[in-house]
Amino acid sequence: MEGERRPAPGPPSQGLFADGHLVLWTLCSVLLPVFITCWCSLQRSRRQLHRRDIFRKSKHGWRDTDLFSQPTYCCLCAQHILQGAFCDCCGLRVDEGCLKKADKRFQCKEIMLKGDGRGLDPMPHHWIRGNVPLCSYCVACKQQCGSQPKLCDYRCIWCQKTVHDECMENSLKNEKCDFGEFKNLIIPPSYLTSINQMRKDKKTDYEMLASKLGKQWTPLIILANSRSGTNMGEGLLGEFRILLNPVQVFDVTKTPPIKALQLCTLLPYYSARVLVCGGDGTVGWVLDAVDEMKIKGQEKYIPQVAVLPLGTGNDLSNTLGWGTGYAGEIPVAQVLRNVMEADGIKLDRWKVQVTNKGYYNLRKPKEFTMNNYFSVGPDALMALNFHAHREKAPSLFSSRILNKAVYLFYGTKDCLVQECKDLNKKVESWMVSEWHCPIWKAR
Ligand SMILES: [Zn+2]
Ligand SMILES: [Zn+2]
């Protein structure tokens, strides 16, 4: 009997063909996502390069953002947008597709005016449409502005006045800009144009020119450290550029204080003020630059220095009444108001020379600058305890929140233990009349 017939195996080429299919599909399923990912990232980097190219050539101060913090509409196509770019000088906001056109169409804040610049001619408002700050009020009808969910209403990028679309009339369009609330802190573009012209004519009588701006005019120069306070300085620089003339706002990591302070020499004598945004180290850096101005014979241009403390452990700032650390508790406009209201005091600064006492006195004596200030009482005790612990384990004190928690711990402990109780009875004040320098002595 014949055995059961088995189906004959197919030709070997058919098996290979099936294997080939399998390999092909496997390769496709692996390679296709890789290819798509690579293509997407290539496109993204090309777009980024293109955007950076626009940023570099632009007169605007464009910055990228992945998410706008408030409802935002593109200044060109008026669409609602979540991400895109914004100018940190004039405040324009735009989506990626409209960036190039918007960059050409809209002008940014002009730090100097065109023309011959003789005299201080007032300039008209510079209005931009849409994205007015929340809780703004119309200058014409005094009603709330920018509350509709669309691109609407105007803001002047110099005086920050806002107006409804329907309230904007020709009279307002042609009205001269008075630079608003912070006019005494802003360096007007026309002033810089006039100074430029005077320098060309070899005239240095800036006082006459400045007298037209009034006695209250005390221009403010911002020196911010963009790396201070977990990069908070970066955002502050933008906010100050919006409120002031961008020419008076410097990042000290890009322009050293001594260079930035040369702007004071274009201002009337004793009129300039400086706001340092950073830690005690940045303040010390700026004060050293001020000392250098004295050495250069620029005493008359020396500015008064205010501090906006960033980060933690800002003893000098705290002693001068500017607080221990700013984390956005008050708006930047309020910071400027505080600077306008601040009183000037003199800081005791010493040059300390340290000489090495060895057998062979080969090393050069070292020179340091010392700010002579101190505080007594619970806050000083807290700072001392914090400092002592940070010296022991510096790596544990890298977080701002943790540092604040340690301060809170010592503050609470002092409330219970009250080590500084009756301090006024334990301390005696001595006044050395010749130097007017109070000396405190513990009993
Ligand atoms: Zn658009
Ligand atoms: Zn701009």
Ligand SMILES: [Zn+2]
């Ligand atoms: Zn204006």
Ligand SMILES: [Zn+2]
């Ligand atoms: Zn109105």
